[in-house]
Amino acid sequence: MIHAQNLTRRFQLKNETVEAVRGIDIDIAPGEIVAFLGPNGAGKSTTLRMLTTLLPPSDGTATVAGFDVRRDPVEVRRRIGHIGQGNGSFDGLRVSEELYTQGRFYGLDRGTARARAAELLDQLDLSEQAERDVARLSGGQRRRLDIAMGLIHRPGLVFLDEPSSGLDPQSRANLLDHIRRLHRDEDVTIVLTTHYLDEADAVAERVIVIDHGTIIADGTPDQLKSKVSGDLITVTLQDPGQASAAVDVAHRIPTAHEIQPQSDGVAFRVEHGDIAMPELVRALDRAGLAMSGVQVQRPTLDDVFLNLTGRSLREED
Incomplete structure (x- = not known):
């Protein structure tokens, strides 16, 4: 056509x-x-x-x-x-x-x-x-x-x-x-x-x-x-002072990468967020870290643009 x-x-x-x-x-x-x-x-x-x-x-x-x-x-x-x-x-x-x-x-x-x-x-x-x-x-x-x-x-x-x-x-x-x-x-x-x-x-x-x-x-x-490297998991803790401990937990999760400390927790990517979640919950529990929330996000087209250009499409708007 x-x-x-x-x-x-x-x-x-x-x-x-x-x-x-x-x-x-x-x-x-x-x-x-x-x-x-x-x-x-x-x-x-x-x-x-x-x-x-x-x-x-x-x-x-x-x-x-x-x-x-x-x-x-x-x-x-x-x-x-x-x-x-x-x-x-x-x-x-x-x-x-x-x-x-x-x-x-x-x-x-x-x-x-x-x-x-x-x-x-x-x-x-x-x-x-x-x-x-x-x-x-x-x-x-x-x-x-x-x-x-x-x-x-x-x-x-x-x-x-x-x-x-x-x-x-x-x-x-x-x-x-x-x-x-x-x-x-x-x-x-x-x-x-x-x-x-x-x-x-x-x-x-x-x-x-x-x-x-x-x-x-x-x-x-x-x-x-699929070209973006995995799902994004963001963990927030009830005690923000334990954020560094959450980073340590993230490093022990298989396939975790792009680990980024947050003011009240940690964010990282894994190949399959739904599969990683049970292990994450168990690891946080073993470390004595109480979550206030957790979010799993599939890659978006904005992530694709960011991956390709180093900047967000939303920033362009």
């Missing part, structure tokens, strides 16, 4: 050349749902703008839905849906009118455009808002309308550029549910950009991590997290 080689984009700012995207290679198969994950300014949106023909590459080649983005941009646009960061809908129309008009722009006849609009309004829980002015929609409803507009012509490939940016947590969760359902029901390939770790983890079958305009990791969320 997407094949790109050495895709590059440079910008000239005054007397300085800025390389926003530095020669990336991408292959995305039909039916995949792929998230481009990275901090703001990493090159995610610039990459999407090149793949959607909104920005010409400085170097490299890309075919999208079977057509070259340089030679056949119109044919690419016919076959993709693109939902950008800003709202694409017009305040002066009713919701159903906006969708119908979008369908007519794509060459659908009147009957097909109305039927497809009604179908998408139902799929995206917007039927009750069909006769409401677009200007009166909530932020979450408006983003769902944007997605409906991108799907009106039944594209085989949909690009979502930070689809949940600016939404409250409940609206974000609702939108992600709709994206998963559309991927299943519409049988479309979905490419989205995000700097939300939970969003990439919850929605994407595959995550491409971009930093400073280059791809630094590519795989399923579980594959990427």
Whole structure:
């Protein structure tokens, strides 16, 4: 569905050349749902703008839905849906009118455009808002309308550029549910950009991590997290003055590594936190150390980014 080689984009700012995207290679198969994950300014949106023909590459080649983005941009646009960061809908129309008009722009006849609009309004829980002015929609409803507009012509490939940016947590969760359902029901390939770790983890079958305009990791969320060395166990003690003794206990746990003293306990990594827990509890008991709490955390995508770059993705935000 997407094949790109050495895709590059440079910008000239005054007397300085800025390389926003530095020669990336991408292959995305039909039916995949792929998230481009990275901090703001990493090159995610610039990459999407090149793949959607909104920005010409400085170097490299890309075919999208079977057509070259340089030679056949119109044919690419016919076959993709693109939902950008800003709202694409017009305040002066009713919701159903906006969708119908979008369908007519794509060459659908009147009957097909109305039927497809009604179908998408139902799929995206917007039927009750069909006769409401677009200007009166909530932020979450408006983003769902944007997605409906991108799907009106039944594209085989949909690009979502930070689809949940600016939404409250409940609206974000609702939108992600709709994206998963559309991927299943519409049988479309979905490419989205995000700097939300939970969003990439919850929605994407595959995550491409971009930093400073280059791809630094590519795989399923579980594959990427498996590269981080184990689960994180954090122990807090009832008596913080015994923290150094907890460090000694951690050193006696098989497979424990990256042992870090805490002000009120110790944190360390092990290969399998659930297997290590019973031995840890017994060792603390033998040492006469009373816990006030213990936490086991599986690696996150933020741990992956930290492992790859030495800094946290949250810090970038």
